[in-house]
Amino acid sequence: MKKNKLMKLVVVGMAAFLMAVGTTTGAQAAYSIDYTYAFNANQGSAQLATHSFVIMHEAGLEAPGRNIAANMKNNYTPYTAYSTFVVGDGGRVYQVGEPGYVSYAAGNANSYSPVQIELQRTYDKAEFAKNYATYIELARDYAKKYGIPLTLDAGGAGTPGIKSHLWITQNIWGDHVDPYGYLASMGVSKAKLANDLAKGTTNVGGGNTTPTNPTKPTMPSNSNVPAGFTPENGTFVNGDTPIMNRIGAASFNAAQGGYLPAYTSWKYDSWKRVGNYVMIHHKWGNKNMFLPVRYNSTAWGTFK
Numbered sequence: 001m002k003k004n005k006l007m008k009l010v011v012v013g014m015a016a017f018l019m020a021v022g023t024t025t026g027a028q029a030a031y032s033i034d035y036t037y038a039f040n041a042n043q044g045s046a047q048l049a050t051h052s053f054v055i056m057h058e059a060g061l062e063a064p065g066r067n068i069a070a071n072m073k074n075n076y077t078p079y080t081a082y083s084t085f086v087v088g089d090g091g092r093v094y095q096v097g098e099p100g101y102v103s104y105a106a107g108n109a110n111s112y113s114p115v116q117i118e119l120q121r122t123y124d125k126a127e128f129a130k131n132y133a134t135y136i137e138l139a140r141d142y143a144k145k146y147g148i149p150l151t152l153d154a155g156g157a158g159t160p161g162i163k164s165h166l167w168i169t170q171n172i173w174g175d176h177v178d179p180y181g182y183l184a185s186m187g188v189s190k191a192k193l194a195n196d197l198a199k200g201t202t203n204v205g206g207g208n209t210t211p212t213n214p215t216k217p218t219m220p221s222n223s224n225v226p227a228g229f230t231p232e233n234g235t236f237v238n239g240d241t242p243i244m245n246r247i248g249a250a251s252f253n254a255a256q257g258g259y260l261p262a263y264t265s266w267k268y269d270s271w272k273r274v275g276n277y278v279m280i281h282h283k284w285g286n287k288n289m290f291l292p293v294r295y296n297s298t299a300w301g302t303f304k
Contacts, residue, residue: 031093031134037069037086038095043076045102051146052112052160054139055168057083057105058119058179060234060303061271061278061294065120065131069094071302075239077263081105081304085138088120091130093138100146105304106165108173113163115142121182128186133202140200152194162197164190175233175267176304224283226250229270236266236280236293238301245291250279257289266291 059068065088072082073096083105084097097103097116105116119135122128139162143150151161157171165176180190188204196202225231229250242259246252250272260266268280268291278294293300 031091031137033085033093033095035095037066037073039073039076039082039097043073044082044097045104047102047111048100049102049110049114050112051114051148053109053163054143054146054148054161055106055109055113055116056119056135056139056162056164056179057116057304058165058182059086059088059121060178060232061299062121062123063294063297063299065089065092065094067297067299068118068120068302069096071239071299072096075237075263075301079104080263081235081237081302083116083118085115086118086120087131087135087138088122089131090127091134093134099142106168106172106174106176109163109168114146115139119179119182123186125186129204132186132188132204136196136200136202139197143197150198152190152197176235177233181232225270226272226281226288229272229281231270233269234267235304236268236291236301237304238262238264238266241300243291243293243300245289246279247287247289249288250274250281250290252292254290257287260291 065086068088069086072086076082081104082096084095084099084103086094086096088094100114102110103113103116104110105118106113110116117135117138120131122131140150142148143162149161153164153167154161164180165174165178166180168174169176183189183193186204238260240262242261244259245257245266246254247257248254251274266280266282268282271278271280271293274292276296277292279290279292281291282289293303
C-alpha cells in the first residue's frame with residue numbers, strides 16, 4: 001500500500017485548519033476539516049485518480065452532514081458508495097476518502113476524479129448559506145491543488161474541470177441529476193454555481209426561513225410515480241441491516257416483498273414521508289415496491 005495512504009493512521013482524529021484561497025464574499029471565508037469519519041488504512045481505494053475532475057454531489061435526502069459521513073465510514077465495504085468529503089452542519093468539512101485517490105460516488109468517472117464532494121441537504125437557509133460557501137471554497141481549493149480548471153460542466157468527456165453529477169450522467173455514465181434540483185430549490189442556479197466556482201464568490205444570503213415548498217421535485221413527474229410521492233431518480237445503498245420492502249402501498253401494513261440485503265443497492269424514482277419514516281419507490285414489472293430508508297433524522301444507508 002502506498003506511503004501517503006498509510007498517513008491516514010496519523011491524521012485520523014486530528015483537526016487541520018485549511019484557509020480558503022482567493023477572494024470570497026459571503027457566509028464564511030475559511031473552513032476546517034474534521035477527520036472523525038476518515039477512512040483508515042484498510043478502507044477506501046488504493047488507486048490514484050487522474051487529475052481531470054472535481055465532482056460535485058448532493059446527498060438526496062435530508063440528514064446531518066456528520067450522519068452522511070458516518071454512514072460512509074461505518075458501512076464501508078469494497079466498492080460501496082462514498083465520497084472524498086461531505087460538507088454540512090453549517091460549513092463543516094468531513095473527510096471520508098483520501099484526496100488524490102479514487103472514491104466510489106460517480107461510477108465510470110471515479111478514476112478521473114481525485115476529489116468528490118457531497119453536499120448535505122438542509123432547508124434551513126442560514127445553514128445552507130454556510131454549507132454553500134464551504135462547498136464552493138473546497139471545490140476551488142482542490143481544483144487548484146490538482147491543476148483542474150475552475151469551469152463547470154464544460155465540454156465533453158475528455159474536458160477537465162469541475163463537474164456536476166448530472167454532467168457525469170450526460171457524458172460518461174449513470175442516471176443521477178444532482179446537485180441542480182436541490183440548489184435551485186435554495187435559490188442557486190447553474191449559472192450562479194458556475195460563476196461562484198470561477199470567481200470564488202459564495203454569498204447566497206441567510207435567514208432561517210424554510211422554502212415555500214421544501215419537497216420541490218428535482219425531476220419531472222412520470223407515470224410510474226405514485227400520487228403524493230416526490231419524483232427523484234437515485235440509488236439507495238443499504239447499511240449493515242437488511243430492510244423489508246412492501247408491495248402495493250407505502251405502508252407497514254402492506255404485503256411484505258422481501259428483504260433488501262445489507263450493503264446492496266436499490267434504485268428509486270421517488271420518495272415520500274410516511275409518519276416518522278421516509279419511503280422510496282420503484283416499479284418492478286407491474287408492482288409498486290416501497291422501501292423505508294430513514295427514521296426521523298437517521299438514514300439507514302447512503303444515497304446516490
